Amino acid sequence: MTKKYNFDEIVPREGTNCIKYDGREWIFKTNDVLPLWVADTDFRTPDFITEAIRKRAEHEIFGYTFKPESYFEAVIGWMKRRHNWEIKKEWISFSPGVVAGLTLAIETFSKPGDGVVVQPPVYFPFFDSVKGTKRKMIENPLKLQNGRYTFDFDDLKSKIDKNTKLLLLCNPQNPGGMVWTREELEELASICFENDIMVISDEIHSDLTYHQNHHIPFASLSEQAANNSIVCMAPSKTFNVAGLASSLIIIPSKIKMARYERALSVGHLGMGNIFGSVALEAAYSNGDNWLDQLLDYLWNNYIFLENFIKKHLPKVKVMKPEATYLVWLDFRKFGMNDEELMKFTIEKARVGLNNGGRFGTGGDGWLRLNIGCPQSVLKEGLERLAKAFNN
Incomplete structure (x- = not known):
């Protein structure tokens, strides 16, 4: 029942x-x-999350841990069921939060002075991530058409140059709530690939789509898009567990994954916390x-x-x-x-x-x-x- x-x-x-x-x-x-x-x-x-946390808390030793095979199986299963995206264990990495992962990626895949595209109006921590890492912010404002935002591709192409290295994508969009269509995402992916611009896709709201709207993970568009992007996800918005600071960074490219994991290890950030891992696994297994x-x-x-x-x-x-x-x-x-x-x-x-x-x-x-x-x-x-x- x-x-x-x-x-x-x-x-x-x-x-x-x-x-x-x-x-x-x-x-x-x-x-x-x-x-x-x-x-x-x-x-x-x-309840299935709080019960999993209580069960783990009963052990009463909270020392160093690693993520078990069941953790990765839960993530892989959720992506397949909810987003029709088949991912591999070796694509899955960690960040304490989506913004933390996004900022670490900016520092890893660009250098001070490089251009980073943002598409306002958009989740405002994007601005801090760009300015705080001393990158140049390139604004590509969204267009308001028929009560919905759309990408302005002509404006984007007019503003990017050889120093433009990254684009921060909000997918689904915050604050407007758009679920970008395959056609919109494919054109964006094409422009970025042609200009050697890597896409960092914030997909924290991906589970929260309504009716006929289906979230398309950016890296699932094509092999080309997969090799030219990283995807940031988390159970935090969906299951109200933001305080447990556990997010997913999904990187299909072996080379990009190695670079990100190196940056993660330098800061000793990869382990996360016990209860965040337990909550994430419970959410994606039973949610x-x-x-x-x-x-x-x-x-x-x-x-x-x-x-x-x-x-x-x-x-x-x-x-x-x-x-x-x-x-x-x-x-x-x-x-x-x-x-x-x-x-x-x-x-x-x-x-x-x-x-x-x-x-x-x-x-x-x-x-x-x-x-x-x-x-x-x-x-x-x-x-x-x-x-x-x-x-």
């Missing part, structure tokens, strides 16, 4: 050193906001049914949000997500700049959201809202927004 999970449950998170709730004073300068911002969910981590139920719940939350905004906030345009539990909202008709918009939502609506300007070019006047919460919490947040903006 299939177990039914309760995503309506309110799980108090205050007092757990939780950034989303306990960090409100630091982030928003007040605790009097309903936080619908940072990309973790308010859902209880599934299918739970994830299917989660996706149904999240989609119902999105439909609730869409209908609410149409009725109560008609000046706001909603970008319909093809993936992720993050919804990109266009508030530009209210005529506020980024700073004014954030100040208003915090002080008048008492809701904590992500300000669009942080996501770079094209983000001003937008807000990112997290629907990964019980619908009663989402309803409260939307009612606060409607009351404030309608007054």
